[in-house]
Amino acid sequence: MCGIIGCVGHGTETTDVLLDGLSTLDYRGYDSAGVALSNGTVDVVKRSGAIEDLVSAVEASPPTGPVGIGHTRWSTHGPPTDENAHPHVDCPGEVAVVHNGIIENYEALRERLRAAGHTFESDTDTEVIPHLIESERDDGADPETAVRRAVERLEGSFAVAAVLADSDAIFAARRDSPLVLGIDDGGDRRRYYLASDVPAFREYTDRVVYLDDGEFARLTPEDWTVTTLAGDRVEKPVDTVEWDPEETGKAGYDHFMAKEINEQPRALRQCLSERVDELDGEVSIGDLAYLNPRGVQLVAAGTSYHAALYGAQLFRAAGVPATAYLAHEYATGTPPIGDELVIGVTQSGETADTLSALREASARGARTLAVTNVVGSTAARECDDAFYIKAGPEIGVAATKTFASQLAALNTLTIGMVPSKDDREAIAALRDLPADVQQVLDESNAAAVAEQYLDSEAYFFIGRGLQYPVALEGALKMKEITYKHAEGFAAGELKHGPLALVTSETPVFAIVTGDGERAQKTIGNVKEVEARDAPVVAVTDGASDVSRYADHVLSIPESSPQTAAVLANVQLQLAAYHTAAKLGRPIDKPRNLAKSVTVE
Structure with missing residues (x-):
């Protein structure tokens, strides 16, 4: 602030x-x-x-x-x-x-x-x-x-x-x-x-x-x-x-946000460096590997909350009960602690709501872990442990590269704490992630898609499973920097109310990766909005036939379900950025918003 x-x-x-x-x-x-x-x-x-x-x-x-x-x-x-x-x-x-x-x-x-x-x-x-x-x-x-x-x-x-x-x-x-x-x-x-x-x-x-x-x-x-x-x-x-002062410059980009979107391959390499060893099929997270939590609670706010939702799904898929909480609700509620690990996800390490939640958890006797970008931040110093996402300084108010690095860091944490015989595929995907993100950046047609829908009344984003937090994040980016109404939904929720908002003036960004049950059900939701004349933008790896029902496609490389979420998010970042740029918005300094929210 x-x-x-x-x-x-x-x-x-x-x-x-x-x-x-x-x-x-x-x-x-x-x-x-x-x-x-x-x-x-x-x-x-x-x-x-x-x-x-x-x-x-x-x-x-x-x-x-x-x-x-x-x-x-x-x-x-x-x-x-x-x-x-x-x-x-x-x-x-x-x-x-x-x-x-x-x-x-x-x-x-x-x-x-x-x-x-x-x-x-x-x-x-x-x-x-x-x-x-x-x-x-x-x-x-x-x-x-x-x-x-x-x-x-x-x-x-x-x-x-x-x-x-x-x-x-x-x-x-x-x-x-x-x-x-x-x-x-x-x-x-x-x-x-x-x-x-x-x-x-x-x-x-x-x-x-x-x-x-x-x-x-x-x-x-x-x-x-x-x-x-x-x-x-x-x-x-x-x-x-450790970082150079030149890292906080625009380096020739029109906006910090554009620079930081394009820095994501490097940020991911930094996050994964010395942690992911595909040759041995292992992830190294130091002493955190021995925490062996019986349950995990994640607390966060804003973009970091979407990362926490994603992280909770990773832990649950690994067999560990996990729940993500909005930090400002956690501190005033009475969620059970027991011997659970409480993870605070905070880019700055200074977010007031998240610090309050972590302090409350600590006061109840829980072990606390900060997943943060800033060495020496309050969260890093006050928690029992810290795990750094190593994204480098982020200047733009709308978080981009730090969100991608949070998702990568939560992947390494989950694999490191709860190892499985199925980890090798996920580790290989993490190794390829920086190059895959670079491919998205090099080949994206998000600018052309953004041009098509500048006059839209609203934007909707849908996804299932690990793509649901990405849908929420895509909507948040759109509303933060374009000042347009945008909402993210779990795809199955459309028919339970939000479908009433869908018209020919409300493009729907549908995240569909893989060709499993979730992908097919999301395609069913796409057909629902298509029947109401809503334009559909499919964010997809091409494994399914969703492109048949889409007006536009934002492509991503084939990847694992975990890393596909990161790739889909890059396309949504670009869509929001180009929409805001074409509308002439002050992208790096959205009205009424602050980078580090240090009041509750």
């Missing part, structure tokens, strides 16, 4: 570093942005709208100072206006704060502060924080103590960063919302960074420190420290980010 950037040690270049960081973070989704610099005073410039609007405002009235923080806001409390944009300041304008998350007790705090004479300028929950710091300063607290005491009074989720007029430090704290430090102290000049995500400062350093919940950081031009909120020193490891 919102993005935070901070830096110290850059002198006159601080503003440029902050603006570059904010531009890099804009993939997270935002509707306003701002910066604050400290140099005996606090200079704040902020604007609603695009970062380009902020840049113009900064050029008109440049803020100065060697210490600064910046923010991209995704509105929760109050509309996107200049007043509601971050950073927020106290009454005399000597404290500036940026914040991700939600302060649950902000109304009570605001009323107490108003009663004490404080004046508020915005609708946000964040604005109480600089006023709390001001109040502590009025009572004689030094800058660091004032920030600590203010943070201790907050309830809810937050990543907070603050600068003060009479301090050369950035103070920051986190609870349930990510913060990472960037460390650049190898030369004569020390420079330190703070951000909600590594790409914000990756071009300057690859050395990072991930903050945990309840930790407090202090960055100055000379040093960095991490403590608990109570002030006890915490020794933190400095990790190295």
Whole structure:
């Protein structure tokens, strides 16, 4: 969601570093942005709208100072206006704060502060924080103590960063919302960074420190420290980010989404590397192979939930009872745990709903496993085990290559935990998967199909078995980036209600792979919609005769049932992308959406 950037040690270049960081973070989704610099005073410039609007405002009235923080806001409390944009300041304008998350007790705090004479300028929950710091300063607290005491009074989720007029430090704290430090102290000049995500400062350093919940950081031009909120020193490891900053560029593509769709063969190779050994017919997942779960529960949200549905089917087919839960429903319900393994599927490792579900499972005594893309993420650190999908950085808001890598990772997990004599075929298909995806990318006619149906009233997607989660994902991609109505269904459900929506203006994308019972039954569903004059787009490997009943065919190579789902999904990604491109949509930044959803 919102993005935070901070830096110290850059002198006159601080503003440029902050603006570059904010531009890099804009993939997270935002509707306003701002910066604050400290140099005996606090200079704040902020604007609603695009970062380009902020840049113009900064050029008109440049803020100065060697210490600064910046923010991209995704509105929760109050509309996107200049007043509601971050950073927020106290009454005399000597404290500036940026914040991700939600302060649950902000109304009570605001009323107490108003009663004490404080004046508020915005609708946000964040604005109480600089006023709390001001109040502590009025009572004689030094800058660091004032920030600590203010943070201790907050309830809810937050990543907070603050600068003060009479301090050369950035103070920051986190609870349930990510913060990472960037460390650049190898030369004569020390420079330190703070951000909600590594790409914000990756071009300057690859050395990072991930903050945990309840930790407090202090960055100055000379040093960095991490403590608990109570002030006890915490020794933190400095990790190295392995990916190159150029990986977050568009590499000549019009959109990040197009680049990331085309990166899927490489992402899959990375995911499967050193895990799949076709020669020996084995999958290697390290110590996770010995978990031997009696049952599996998967928790996730959004695209990752569709991967979880797919994973649950894999485990059930292997003889292990498994259920996928929407994470935000799991944490407030009472599903049985027993000795089951709880797997959290989360691209960022910071999804608030999924983290809550994993914490609830852990509190009930379950073993937890994070399937995530981000090394050092909160899910990876808090779970008992982590299994990385290794897809590389994904910038586009609509997930593409990470979904494919999640499906591949869940295949390797299932085979590794529940080995079977039938695994050799699946392992061979996994080996061929990157090349098969490349074939789809090279030969797809999705752009021409998209052109045919730009004016459609709605789009429907149907599939059975492992193709059902792909149908859901195809519909999600279509609605996310085209703003067109789209729905995914289990194919057999059409006749139980959704068929009433089918008309000649509603193309139906039917995923039909293989020629078994499920394929034949899905063909029966295709005939149902064909009889109602609905155009049919078949996504198929050609094993069945579904093409006889289709207006258009999106072909995929023959593969195993497990990997056919990945291949079908690539065609649906391309269909959604080309539809959105032809409609002129802002593909990488869909309205109202954010890349990393860190509030519940």
